[in-house]
Amino acid sequence: MPLTPLAQSDETFLGTSLVRDAGDATRTSSMAAQLLDSHRVAAATAQALGGRWTPESVRTAVDVAPVGETNLIGVTARAADPDQAARLAETFAETALKDRWQTVSAELDRRIAFAARNTAADPNTGEESRKLQLLKFVRESGADPTLGIESTSPPTRVKEMPAAVTIGMAGVGGMFAGILAAVAIERFRRRAHSDDVAVDGRELSVSSPEILRR
Incomplete structure (x- = not known):
C-alpha cells in the first residue's frame, strides 16, 4: 500500500485524518500502519469473509507494518491455504481503506462547509476559492488520496516440518x-x-x- 502523504505545511486539509508527512518516511509509514491496524477493521474483515473468521483471528493472522525505510505499508496474511491468505490480505486492505474513507469523507464535508463560508464572505479571496475546489475534488473522488493499494504479491506456501x-x-x-x-x-x-x-x-x-x- 503506497503512501502519498500531505506536506507538513499543507493547510487545505487541516482537521482531516489524511496522512501527513511526519518528516521521516519510516515514521510516516509507522503512523499510517497504526491507523489501518484497528479492531474495527478486523471486525469488518471477519464479517466480510464469513465462516469461522473472528476479529481476534483476523488480527492474529494479519500483520500491518512499514516496508523498510519507504513510504510503503505491507499487509501480510497467514492462513492454511495460500489462496485464503491472499483473500484475507486483500480483504483487510480494502476494508481498511473503506473504513478510513468513512471518517475522512465526513471530515472533508465539514472542511468544505467551512471553506464555503469563507469564500462567500469574501469572493475575491483566490486562495480560499482554490482550497474549496481542491476539497470538493477530493471529496467527489471517493477515495483517500494519501493511501491506496498498488499491487499484491503472489501467495507462498511455507513448508511444514515433517x-x-x-x-x-x-x-x-x-x-x-x-x-x-x-x-x-x-x-x-x-x-x-x-x-x-x-x-x-x-x-x-x-x-x-x-x-x-x-
Whole structure:
C-alpha cells in the first residue's frame, strides 16, 4: 500500500485524518500502519469473509507494518491455504481503506462547509476559492488520496516440518526434560545429605551435641 502523504505545511486539509508527512518516511509509514491496524477493521474483515473468521483471528493472522525505510505499508496474511491468505490480505486492505474513507469523507464535508463560508464572505479571496475546489475534488473522488493499494504479491506456501521430525524433536525434548529433573533430584538429595552434617549453617564436629543425639 503506497503512501502519498500531505506536506507538513499543507493547510487545505487541516482537521482531516489524511496522512501527513511526519518528516521521516519510516515514521510516516509507522503512523499510517497504526491507523489501518484497528479492531474495527478486523471486525469488518471477519464479517466480510464469513465462516469461522473472528476479529481476534483476523488480527492474529494479519500483520500491518512499514516496508523498510519507504513510504510503503505491507499487509501480510497467514492462513492454511495460500489462496485464503491472499483473500484475507486483500480483504483487510480494502476494508481498511473503506473504513478510513468513512471518517475522512465526513471530515472533508465539514472542511468544505467551512471553506464555503469563507469564500462567500469574501469572493475575491483566490486562495480560499482554490482550497474549496481542491476539497470538493477530493471529496467527489471517493477515495483517500494519501493511501491506496498498488499491487499484491503472489501467495507462498511455507513448508511444514515433517511429522517424523516433529515427533523426534518432541521425544528429544521429553528426554531433555527428564535429564533436568534427574539432575534437580540429585542436587536436592546431596543438599539433604549435607544437612545431616550441618545445622544452622555451621559445620559440626564429631563431638557436637547434635551428632551425639543422632
